[in-house]
Amino acid sequence: MxxxxxxxxxxxxxxxxxxxxxxxxxxxxxxxxxxxxxxxxxxxxxxxxxxxxxxxxxxxxxxxxxxxxxxxxxxxxxxxxxxxxxxxxxxxxxxxxxxxxxxxxxxxxxxxxxxxxxxxxxxxxxxxxxxxxxxxxxxxxxxxxxxxxxxxxxxxxxxxxxxxxxxxxxxxxxxxxxxxxxxxxxxxATASGPMKPPMAFTGDMRALLGRLSVCIIGVSGTGSIVAEQLARLGVGEIILIDFDKIEERNLNRILNATLADIGSLKVEVFADAIRRYRSDGEVISVPDSVATREAVLAACEADILISCVDSAEGRHIADRLAACFAMPLFDVGVAIPTEPMPDGGRRIAEVYGRVDYVYPGGSSLIDRGVYDAALLEAEYLARTAPHALARKVADGYLRGMAEEAPGVITLNMRAASACVIECIARLFPFREFANETRARTIFMLAEGDEDVFAESQFQNGHRFPVAEGAAEPLLGLPALAIPRRVA
Missing domain, CATH: 3.40.140.10 (Cytidine Deaminase, domain 2)
Structure with a gap:
């Protein structure tokens, strides 16, 4: 040498x-x-x-x-x-x-x-x-x-x-x-320096978004609204991941869904809708669970990852994806918990939405308590052994999965907009304060308040390897490894 x-x-x-x-x-x-x-x-x-x-x-x-x-x-x-x-x-x-x-x-x-x-x-x-x-x-x-x-x-x-x-x-x-x-x-770039980021909410911002790829996991109540905003903002490539099909009960909150779409894949319905008003971009639909090898390999091609799922498993995969493929991650969630009244009825305890921003090497969603091992186990048991789940909940080993009132479209829109604005703020800073102070935002509509949390307020557990890429097993999960061929 x-x-x-x-x-x-x-x-x-x-x-x-x-x-x-x-x-x-x-x-x-x-x-x-x-x-x-x-x-x-x-x-x-x-x-x-x-x-x-x-x-x-x-x-x-x-x-x-x-x-x-x-x-x-x-x-x-x-x-x-x-x-x-x-x-x-x-x-x-x-x-x-x-x-x-x-x-x-x-x-x-x-x-x-x-x-x-x-x-x-x-x-x-x-x-x-x-x-x-x-x-x-x-x-x-x-x-x-x-x-x-x-x-x-x-x-x-x-x-x-x-x-x-x-x-x-x-x-x-x-x-x-x-x-x-x-x-x-x-x-x-020029010899004097790089191109300055354009001002947020301008045509120049739209032009730069046209050069980026964003993957959205979950194209239902919140995810469809996030996807709609990003498509109309001009994002150049949108990757949609969702295995589910349109049902009649979805029509009150999934954008672009109609009676004629019942039984069709959510990702295909939404991709077709985007193509009807966009001719200058690319839409990729992946009709799989994000917990599949095919979906992970599709998602990792994007620059930015947005998680709009309602399961611990989905968020766990998003957490690992963001770390292993060095992808900025936005996670959005909504809930309307209720509480009992003295007369035997129930009342709304709160109406809230949450947006978390996670960057590779920073605190993860599991570090922040968005999900935990108990919820992952509960979901697994619910799929594979519902009777065992009931016994474990009764025994006090798991807290169970709380039944919350379904998010309505107005709440979904509020949360989805907060998520997309957070994405814009990270790419095109416009705030009068540092973005570090907004690792998490929670808005509470019943209380009429908003709480924000800085990255420094979360304990970083360094749980997932950063920038490992497609090393096997994929995402460090044996279930996503390359299938063995049987001779």
């Missing part, structure tokens, strides 16, 4: 089932996703405050069948004292490249070499190109995988490219998934 790298700065020169979109598909080939912890670790090392260049190696897994998504999961910092560092120049030893290759080989990872531009030049120089031709070949031959190169400027913005041969191909998008969802698009 030869020397690590020599960089100098030059002055900038002036099944996808239901796939039947009627128009252009969302065009993107390669995305690099950096969980907040990884991005922050890179930034802290690359900019120690001395104005000199620094270097690191980023390891990550590559996922996706229809477009490639690189998930950064480990940073190998090259010590400052091992390098020759200048404000626009760095030489660093090859032993750290060898370390990165060894770790990558052990897990099947790809390697991206990252260095800083303290002066803020957001472009690769001629010296970068020359160095990469040597370094990228060494990494590719060592790992037998595509290699990547990236630069970071003091703001934390990243621009990256990959090498499958001698030719560099830019990543279309680099995304940081943290308290805010930061996006740096290659075609909007």
């Amino acid at each position: 030869g020397p690590g790298a020599r960089y100098a700065r030059d002055p900038p020169r002036s099944r996808r089932r239901g796939l039947a979109s009627r128009g252009r598909a969302m065009k993107r080939n390669h995305t690099l996703v950096l969980p907040a912890k990884v991005a922050d670790e890179l930034r802290a090392h690359l900019f120690p405050g001395d104005g000199l260049e620094a270097a690191a190696l980023l390891l990550g897994t590559v996922t996706g069948q229809h477009r490639k998504k690189w998930l950064g999961r480990e940073v190998i910092c090259v010590p400052y004292e091992c390098c020759t560092r200048q404000p626009n120049f760095i030489i660093w030893p090859g032993e750290y490249v060898e370390t990165a290759i060894d770790r990558a080989l052990a897990r099947g990872d790809a390697v991206i070499a990252v260095h800083s531009h303290p002066g803020g030049v957001f472009a690769f120089s001629g010296a970068d190109d020359e160095s990469d031709r040597v370094l990228m070949n060494s990494i590719r031959h060592g790992t037998d995988r595509t290699a990547g190169s990236a630069i970071m400027i003091p703001s934390g913005a990243v621009r990256a490219r990959l090498y499958e041969g001698d030719r560099a191909t830019p990543f279309d998008l680099v995304m940081k998934a943290g308290t805010d969802i930061e996006t740096w698009w290659n075609d909007g």
